[in-house]
Amino acid sequence: MKQQVRLPGIIGGLGPAAHIEFERRLLAESARRGGRSDQDCPSWVLVNATNVPERTGALLANDTREAAEGIAAAARRLLDAGADFAAVPCNTAHALRDDVMARVPLPWLDLIDVTTDELAQKFAAGSRILVLATTGTLQTGLYRERLRDAGFEPVEFDVESPDQRDVMRAIFDPEFGIKSTGTRVDERAVALAMQALGKMSRTVCAIAGCTELSVAFAEVPNPALPVIDPLDALARATYDVAIGKRPLPLLAAGTPR
Numbered sequence: 001m002k003q004q005v006r007l008p009g010i011i012g013g014l015g016p017a018a019h020i021e022f023e024r025r026l027l028a029e030s031a032r033r034g035g036r037s038d039q040d041c042p043s044w045v046l047v048n049a050t051n052v053p054e055r056t057g058a059l060l061a062n063d064t065r066e067a068a069e070g071i072a073a074a075a076r077r078l079l080d081a082g083a084d085f086a087a088v089p090c091n092t093a094h095a096l097r098d099d100v101m102a103r104v105p106l107p108w109l110d111l112i113d114v115t116t117d118e119l120a121q122k123f124a125a126g127s128r129i130l131v132l133a134t135t136g137t138l139q140t141g142l143y144r145e146r147l148r149d150a151g152f153e154p155v156e157f158d159v160e161s162p163d164q165r166d167v168m169r170a171i172f173d174p175e176f177g178i179k180s181t182g183t184r185v186d187e188r189a190v191a192l193a194m195q196a197l198g199k200m201s202r203t204v205c206a207i208a209g210c211t212e213l214s215v216a217f218a219e220v221p222n223p224a225l226p227v228i229d230p231l232d233a234l235a236r237a238t239y240d241v242a243i244g245k246r247p248l249p250l251l252a253a254g255t256p257r
Helices: 016-032 055-060 065-080 092-103 111-122 135-140 142-149 162-172 187-197 211-217 230-242
Strands: 008-012 045-048 085-087 128-132 153-155 205-208
Touching: 008 016, 008 065, 008 230, 016 045, 016 211, 016 230, 045 065, 055 065, 055 092, 055 135, 065 092, 085 230, 092 135, 111 142, 111 205, 111 230, 128 142, 128 187, 135 142, 135 162, 142 153, 162 187, 162 211, 187 211, 205 211, 205 230, 211 230
Parallel strands: 008 045, 008 085, 128 153, 128 205
Antiparallel strands: none
């Protein structure tokens, strides 16, 4: 690899299977760019911040203080370990991104922005994009606003609909949800995720707008609808920042350095 000039820090544990999948994508990106040895892979540091309260529940309750403080504590540990920037493989946590950066001067790559940038390279303006995400992410409008700004037509399930409940079951069901089964992905969770892909007509692709859904779709090599995976976009951006090909992300306005 080109000489590494910046150290990525990963805020993991949101959930754990998702950050493991993200590390797999970083390794795959290294191999794609010619890496053939340990030394060709970028170095990174990781905090498995499983103590952070569930982000969707915090957003729905309109009480994000504990979640933001938990993520900020993880960011401080990364900063102390020498990280130059953070990659956070959790879509919903990005609703707290500016809040956390205002507490800790560690800039985050914006998962929503890097995903939208990749969509703009692949699809024409005006395309209908299905956003599959947690109810917390949908209610914050994280993807909706960014997609509209980029000229796309975002399509989402109503947060009270049976379809959205099925997406949430795929992620959170205590028996077979992706957050419940460790490194094993239950076929029922995959089936619910796949079922969601066929629910909206005239869409050109779907965004796996929850990193647990990234874990589920990794089990399916050829889904019926193309899936744009934010973990892939984040891996590419993380690699580029690490080697200096991409600038450091900006801190939130007013964040002390």
